[in-house]
Amino acid sequence: MTLQPPAAAPAPGRTVLPILEARSLTRQYRMTGEIVEAVRGVTLSVMPGEFVALMGPSGSGKSTLLQLLGGLDQPTSGEVLLEGESIGRLSDSDATRLRRERTGFVFQSFNLVPLMNVVENVGLPFTIAGQDPRSADLSARIREAIALVELTGKERHKPDQLSAGEQQRVAVARAIVTRPALLFADEPTGNLDFRTGTGILDALWRTCVERGQTIVLVTHDAKAAAYADRVLVVGDGEVQDEIVLGRREDHAAAPLISRLALLGL
Amino acid sequence: MRGFVRYAWRALAARRARTLLTVVGVALGVGVVVAALGVDAGLDASIDRTVASMVGRADLRVAAFEETGLSAGTLAQLAGVPGIAVEAPALERKSYLVSQPGRPVQTAPVTVLGVEPAVEPRVHDLPLARGAPLSGDADQTALITQTLARTDGLDVGSRLSILGMGAPVSVTVTGILAGDGPELGSAGRTVVLPIRTAMLLNVADGAPAPTQVDGVTRVDIVRASGAPVDQVAAAIGAALTLQPYVLSQPRDIAASLRASTLDVRSTMALLAAITLFAAAIMILNTMAMTVVERIRELGLLRAAGASRGQVTRVVFTQALLLGVGGSALGVAVGVVLAFAAAAWLRAGGQLAIDGPVITVWAVAAGVAAGMGVTLVAAIEPARRAAGISPVAVLRVRADLGQLVRSHTRWLVAVVAAIGVIAVLLLPGGATDLSVPLRAIAVYVLLLVAVLLTPTVLAPLARLVGLPFAALLRLEERLARASIRRDPSRTALTVGALVIGLAMVVALSAVAGSARASATAWLADVVPGDEVLTAIAPVPVGEGGVDQQVSAIDGVQLATPLASFDLAYAGTRLDAVAIRGADFLADGRLDFTAGDRTAALRAVDAGGAVILPEARAALLHVGLGDTMAVATSRGLVDLKVVGLVARSFPGRTGDAVLVGWGDALNRFGVLGADAIAVRYAPGRQADARPQVEALARQLALAASPISVVAGAVGDALDRLFGLLDLLALAAVVIAALGIVNTLSMNTLERVREIGTLRAAGMSRRQVWRSVLVEAGILGAIGGLVGSVAGVLVGLLLGGGAGAAGPVDAVPWSAVGLAMVLGVALAMLAAAQPARIASRVPIVTAVRGE
Structure with missing residues (x-):
């Protein structure tokens, strides 16, 4: 396998702009009369092709941060720029179009449509967009995504004929089939055992390496975060630290765990 | 128990919309049940009131079989029957009031009831709103109903002219009867006269006035104290030998009236039961969904030590609350629905119903049905809820719904319960087993479909x-x-x-x-484009109405028709008098046996009858057979000369057809009830106005087919x-x-x-x-x-x-x-x- 250099490392003489930027991002909720600040003044950037993990304990605000970055939620204040365009205050239809064309999501629950087989579930974003997933071009893209998550041969299987890990891999294929600018994954291995979870992280890693897919992963698991090029440690709604691991084939968690230990986490 | 109620209540309150929808579903089911029972009881009460109004304190009624009425001879025979305390004869006929200057013009007929002023009060109450009762036997006095007084602008002291066969009979109103008065089917337009005065309506111009009571419609009889009804009835049977008659008791009349409403009542009951069926399915589904929704919560209860019985009680308590709420609302819905349904039926005039009667039984049955259905529907979800394994529920990724999804086979139990309720709901008096059997068949069919x-x-x-x-x-x-x-x-x-x-x-x-x-049948049987109907028999033949209509230019055919009863082998047959030649010319009647031409000619010649096919099969009579029909002049033989596919509808099936000669001379028919008019081709437009003008002049109602x-x-x-x-x-x-x-x-x-x-x-x-x-x-x-x-x-x-x-x-x-x-x-x-x-x-x- 040929490794591409992280896109964060620009070619000599060429300036590469961040694909995603957050500037002083804040998200407040009103709960029983009190204002709770889930995200507090976060500023960060993600470079094209980069695999970034947002890591932190439960309630740290990492999932809220991901939802803001992905345009699923709107910030109380601050700004999110996707490929230089602000997405923080989009209308519902614009936000829908953004999700349809430029972002992909993988969640803890795979939520496949039970009546549809693997090909149909993976091609669902095209169907949603009103395109014919059976067309030659889109069909090829679907096959490619299925191959990337190593499900070739199971194209006609229905969700109930697949294991949990396979279902989540279908969810990953569904998220990347439109070749989104950014793939967001929120605890994608949360419902899976270690071995199956590793398979999912391998699949995500391959999309990053083989297709240059930019990925933002939310996890509380150091072993999952160790797949990332860079780990942003989130706590109390803020990015408290940044751990740069670089692109590594072995995904060893030890360096990250030792760094986290140094931070007292 | 209080803890369960509170818990179940909170669970229902947490899902307000679903709870409300379920309660409304139960309420609709209960409402239809209460309404069906309320209308049913209303029909019963109306029938009882009608019968009471009809027969009063009479134990028996002897009614004339022939249009000529009960003769003086029959009345004399009746007077000699032992065990009779009171005999109240009555003569009833339809007529019109002659329009008077200054009064509203009414085209609706009136029912004239002739009674013996001295005897009638001993059998029937004739409560007066004002004025005085009838006094003399042959006075020119009358009582009228409040309804008639109001619509026709009449009051005590008003003079009335009533159309008869001869000159109009004039009377003075002495009293106003309360409400609609005593007669059924008169729409409240009743005039009560002394019987001898009423008899004058049947006297043609130039004919002598009757000297004794004759031709009465019926005699109501009160038995002497201590005389058993059956013995008196047997004695009447033995004594009356001169002419056919119908002897009935009040319960026979009530049974006959009830039978006429049975179809509607049993269909309503069936619909009520089916609505409950739909409600049961909805409740079963809702309860099952509620258990699926709360499975984790119920599993946690089990994990915390709740027994299967306690979990079952939680589900049942919830069902109980839904049942109570739905049933209470359902009773209210049912009352409104019952009043609306009764008003609808009354306005249509198909059924005599004063209003619904919401009995305690109807409310109790509705509530029991609502509660029963809800609780039975909860059995399956409760059983599944009790079977929830705490371990399975607490497993993070278990498909929890799979654990408690209901199985439709349990629906059979629910439906069985509904079926029992349905059978209970079927109106009493359903002696025909086919009604409940058909209801069960419908149930089974719907169940199989589901x-x-x-x-x-x-x-x-x-x-x-x-x-x-x-x-x-x-x-x-x-x-x-x-x-x-x-x-x-x-x-x-x-x-x-x-x-x-x-x-x-x-x-x-x-x-x-x-x-x-x-x-x-209108197209297959009636030889005409228009029918002129009379409220009382009109003369036919020489100078008769049929000939007057035939004489109008553009009329091709005017054939008289009369419906009457025949007594054959102890049963009453509907019969219609026809003129065979007219049917022969017009081409009506579809013969399935016998020669058409010969049969219709034979009917005109007399001593012949044409039977509808279905009636012949019921009577086990075939072509060429002879039927011995009872008349006041003894048995008359009628030869079956033809069978037809369809005939005029009667009260108990298609009517048998006899010739006018026999009808007038042997069966006591006085005249035609209707004249069927066939226009010459292309002449209908110009002939019809003349026919309708003549009809108005002769007090006939003209109705195109x-x-x-x-x-x-x-x-x-x-x-x-x-x-x-x-x-x-x-x-x-x-x-x-x-x-x-x-x-x-x-x-x-x-x-x-x-x-x-x-x-x-x-x-x-x-x-x-x-x-x-x-x-x-x-x-x-x-x-x-x-x-x-x-x-x-x-x-x-x-x-x-x-x-x-x-x-x-x-x-x-x-x-x-x-x-x-x-x-x-x-x-x-x-x-x-x-x-x-x-x-x-x-x-x-x-x-x-």
Whole structure:
């Protein structure tokens, strides 16, 4: 396998702009009369092709941060720029179009449509967009995504004929089939055992390496975060630290765990 | 127990919308039951009141069989019967009041009742609103009803002129009878006269006035103290030998009136039971969904030490609360529905009903039905809830719904309970076993339709989804996926709709069939384009009305008709007097046996009869046989000269046909009830005004055949309209069930919807997918319901007379069922679709 250099490392003489930027991002909720600040003044950037993990304990605000970055939620204040365009205050239809064309999501629950087989579930974003997933071009893209998550041969299987890990891999294929600018994954291995979870992280890693897919992963698991090029440690709604691991084939968690230990986490 | 009640109450309160929909569903079921029982009791009470009004304190009634009435000789024989304390003769006939200057012009007839002023008060109460009672036997005095006084501007002291066979009879009003007075079927327009005065109405010009009471319609008899009714009846039977008569007791009259309403009452009861069936399915589904929704909570209770019995009690307490709420509301709905139904029936004039009677029994039966159905429907969900394994529930990724999804076979238990209630609801007096048997057959058929639905769900969903898929491919796929998520739930949801729509289709088939058989005879039998009807027999033959009409230019044929009764082998037969030559010329009557020409000529010659085929089969009489018919002059032989497919409808079936000669000379017929008029081709437009003018002059009502057919059809439509309304209650319950199911489906799919939204699905696409889901459910309900409805219709007697199986299908009703099913389901889906489209992605995709 040929490794591409992280896109964060620009070619000599060429300036590469961040694909995603957050500037002083804040998200407040009103709960029983009190204002709770889930995200507090976060500023960060993600470079094209980069695999970034947002890591932190439960309630740290990492999932809220991901939802803001992905345009699923709107910030109380601050700004999110996707490929230089602000997405923080989009209308519902614009936000829908953004999700349809430029972002992909993988969640803890795979939520496949039970009546549809693997090909149909993976091609669902095209169907949603009103395109014919059976067309030659889109069909090829679907096959490619299925191959990337190593499900070739199971194209006609229905969700109930697949294991949990396979279902989540279908969810990953569904998220990347439109070749989104950014793939967001929120605890994608949360419902899976270690071995199956590793398979999912391998699949995500391959999309990053083989297709240059930019990925933002939310996890509380150091072993999952160790797949990332860079780990942003989130706590109390803020990015408290940044751990740069670089692109590594072995995904060893030890360096990250030792760094986290140094931070007292 | 209090703890369970509080817990169950809080669970219901937490899901207010679903609780409300379920309560409304139960209430509609209970409401229809209470209304059906209330109308039933109202009909009973009205019949009892009518009978009491008709016979008063009489123990027996001797009624004339022939139009000529009971003769003086018969009355003399009756006077000699031992054990009789009072004999009250009465003469009844229809007539018109002669218009008086300064009074409102009325074209409606009046019923004239002649009584013995001295005897009548001993048998009947004739309560007066004002004025004085009748006094002398032959006074020119009259009592009139308050209704007649009001509509015709009359009062005590007013002079009335009543049309008779000769000169009008003039009387003075001495008293006003309270309300509508004593007579049934007179629409409150009754004039009571001394019997000898009333007899003058039957005296033609120049004829001598009668010297003794003769030709009375009936004699009401009060037996002497201590004389057994049966003995008096036997003595009357032995004494009266001069002419045929009908001897009846009040209970016979009541039974006869009840029998005439039995069809409507048993159909209403069946519909009530079927509505309960739909409600039971809806409740079963809701309870099952509630258990699925609360499975983790119930599992935690089990994990915390709650016993299976305690979990069962939680579910049952919840059902009990729903049952109490639904039943209480249902009683109120039922009372309103009963009053509306009674008003509808009364306004249509098909059934004599004063108003509904909401008895304690009706309320208790409604509440018992509501509670019973709710509790029985809770058995299966409660059993499943009790069987929840705490270990399975606490497993993070278990498909929890799978643990408690209901099985439709349990529906059999629910339906069995409903079936018992249905049989209890069937009106009393249903001696004919075919009524409950048909009800059970309908039940079984609907049950099979509901139970088969899960089997055909997938292919049917694919089939009915095709039109949706052509326009909205994604939404159709998602909708079908949702429908197949829990086939039991879908089957129960569709099941209620199947039942409601099946009844709509079935009633339409029965109504169509009833309408066809009620009007088809007009074209097949009546030799005319117009019918002139008389309220009292009019003379025929030389100088008769038929000849006067025939003389009008443009009239091809005017044939007289008279309906009367024949006594044959101890039974009463409906008979119609016809002129064979006219039928021969006009080509009416479809002969199935015998030579047409010979038969119609033989009828005119006398001593011959033509029988409707069905009547001949019932009487075991064939072509060439002789029937010995009882008359006041002894037995008369009539030879069967022909069999026809259809004849004039009578009270107990198609009428037998005899010639005018026999009718007038041997069977006591006084004249024609109707004249059928056939216009010469192309002359109808100019001849009709002259015929109608003559009809007005002779106090005859002229009705074109199309109007008669329309009137019959309209009356049937009104009756079936009420039944349709009751059937629609089941459809509404089904719609409530659809709201519940789609809301639950949305709740269960919230995570999936969130993911799809994150993948770029728009709110509108989500909204449409729920609507399409409802549309597919509605179409499946319409399709299965239509098939079941056609079969139920055949069971209930629909399709009679259809040319073939395709002709027997009420296609317009099938179309209506499909449209109604889809439209109602999509309407019911509006709110769940709205909720689904507003699912916040952030909340939906939040981790476990």
